[in-house]
Amino acid sequence: MxxxxxxxxxxGLGRSLAELYMKKAQVYGVSxxxxxxxxxIHQCIDLADLxxxxxKLGMLVKNIDALDVVILNAAHMGVVEDLKDTxxxxxxxxxxxxxWSNKIICDTLFQQGxxxxxxxxxxxGMAENTCRGGNGYALSKLALNRMMxxxxxxxxxxxxxxxxxxxxxxAMQEYLQEHKGHEKFPILAQLQQAKDQxxxxxxDHVAQRIVGCQSQFLHYPSGSFVSLKEVEECY
Ligand SMILES: NC(=O)c1ccc[n+]([C@@H]2O[C@H](COP(=O)([O-])OP(=O)(O)OC[C@H]3O[C@@H](n4cnc5c(N)ncnc54)[C@H](OP(=O)(O)O)[C@@H]3O)[C@@H](O)[C@H]2O)c1
Numbered sequence: 001m002x003x004x005x006x007x008x009x010x011x012g013l014g015r016s017l018a019e020l021y022m023k024k025a026q027v028y029g030v031s032x033x034x035x036x037x038x039x040x041i042h043q044c045i046d047l048a049d050l051x052x053x054x055x056k057l058g059m060l061v062k063n064i065d066a067l068d069v070v071i072l073n074a075a076h077m078g079v080v081e082d083l084k085d086t087x088x089x090x091x092x093x094x095x096x097x098x099x100w101s102n103k104i105i106c107d108t109l110f111q112q113g114x115x116x117x118x119x120x121x122x123x124x125g126m127a128e129n130t131c132r133g134g135n136g137y138a139l140s141k142l143a144l145n146r147m148m149x150x151x152x153x154x155x156x157x158x159x160x161x162x163x164x165x166x167x168x169x170x171a172m173q174e175y176l177q178e179h180k181g182h183e184k185f186p187i188l189a190q191l192q193q194a195k196d197q198x199x200x201x202x203x204d205h206v207a208q209r210i211v212g213c214q215s216q217f218l219h220y221p222s223g224s225f226v227s228l229k230e231v232e233e234c235y
Contacts, residue, residue: 001025001026002024002025002026002068002069003025003026003027003028003064003066003067003068004021004025004026004027004028004067004068004069004070004071005027005028005029005030005060005061005067005069005070005071005109006018006021006027006028006029006030006070006071006073007029007030007031007047007071007072007073007074007101007102007105008030008031008073008074008075009027009029009030009031009035009037009040009042009073010031010032010033010034010035011031011033011170011171012168012170012171012172012203013073013122013165013168013170013203013206013207014029014031014071014073014074015035015037015203016202016203016204016206016207017071017073017207017210017211018035018037018040019037019204019207020204020207020208020211021069021211022037022039022040025068026041027039027040027041028040028041028042028043028060028061028064028067029041029042029043030042030043030044030045030047030057030060030074031044031045031074032044032045032046041060043056043057043059043060044056045057045060047074047096047097047101048076048093048096048097048101050096050100050101050104053101053104053105053108054104054107054108057104057105057108057109058108058112061108061109061112061114062112064114065113065114065115066114066115066116066117067109067114067115067116067117068117068118069117069118069119069120069214070105070106070109070116070118070119070120071119071120071121071122071210072102072105072119072120072121072122072144073122074097074101075097075098075122075137075140075172076093076094076096076097076098076137076140077094077137077172077175077176078090078091078093078094078135078136078137078140079135079136080133080134080135080176080179080181080185080187080188081133081135082132082133082135083135086135086136090136091135091136091139094135094136094137094139094140095136095139095140095143097140098137098140098141098143098144099140099143099144099147102121102144102147103147106119106151106155110155115157116155116157116158117158117159118158118159118160118161118214118217118218119148119151119158119159119160119161120161120162120163120210120214120217121144121145121148121160121161121162121163122162122163122165123141123144123145123162123163123164123225124137124138124141124164124165125164125166125227126138126141126187127141127142127144127145127162127164127225128142128164128225131185131186131187132184132185132186132187133181133184133185133187133188134187144162145162145225148160148161148162148223148225149162149223149224149225150223151223152221152222152223153223156222158222159217159218159222160222160223161217161220161222161223161224161225161226162224162225162226163210163217163225163226163227163228163231164225164226164227164228165201165206165209165210165228166201166206166227166228166229167191167194167199167200167201168200168201168202168203168206169195169200169201169202169203170203173191173195173200176188176191177191177192177195206228209228209232210228212232213228213231213232213235216231216232216234216235217231219234219235
């Protein structure tokens with residue numbers, strides 16, 4: 001039976017991915033809240049608490065020698081506001097969850113001698129498009145893309161990619177929908193428009209698309225950043 005590790009399995013896209021993969025694989029899941037999915041082997045980890053991540057993840061994967069896929073999905077949205085109004089403490093927390101915890105996860109798996117065939121990190125279009133209010137989230141996703149590209153050079157037995165999944169109707173979007181300041185932050189108006197026009201995808205739908213493209217990602221050079229839409233159009 002294949003094995004899949006997914007972070008952020010308690011809600012949103014990660015939960016949908018876990019529900020889909022658990023039909024055909026043993027899923028190992030990470031999040032602070034328990035997902036209530038008895039079929040998956042779950043470990044509560046606060047990915048912002050970097051000192052504890054390696055030890056807790058190590059316990060979760062202690063009897064595993066190989067993983068077919070690792071999906072680095074958990075993320076912290078931070079806040080939509082100007083950088084000048086944002087504390088370094090908040091930026092540090094967003095970077096911890098969205099970037100450094102993923103470094104610790106990768107390092108722990110490699111140090112434990114676990115063979116990992118494929119790592120898919122969930123990034124965002126905001127990594128590449130500078131938008132006002134994108135703030136620590138956008139910075140962290142850009143750093144995530146570059147970090148995965150660096151790992152691709154170091155760990156040639158593993159295929160890495162970062163993907164932009166498009167807009168998904170999850171708690172993250174609820175926060176953005178409720179946020180005031182559409183004039184100052186045009187990204188909010190764009191997201192509202194997407195919601196009003198029914199352009200937001202359900203997390204189940206996006207999970208199906210990602211699982212459907214899992215082998216297609218391997219056609220791209222390891223370390224690539226790709227949009228899910230582009231992969232579907234090309235293959
Ligand atoms: N929603 C969108 O429109 C959209 C668009 C582009 C990219 N993305 C990306 O897609 C991925 C999934 O987003 P989503 O919309 O599904 O988010 P979501 O609904 O907010 O879910 C986030 C998941 O991450 C986990 N998480 C957050 N902080 C954590 C922490 N400190 N420690 C451990 N786990 C933590 C949460 O679990 P706990 O709270 O239980 O810890 C939850 O399971 C993210 O990487 C996001 O950046 C989303």
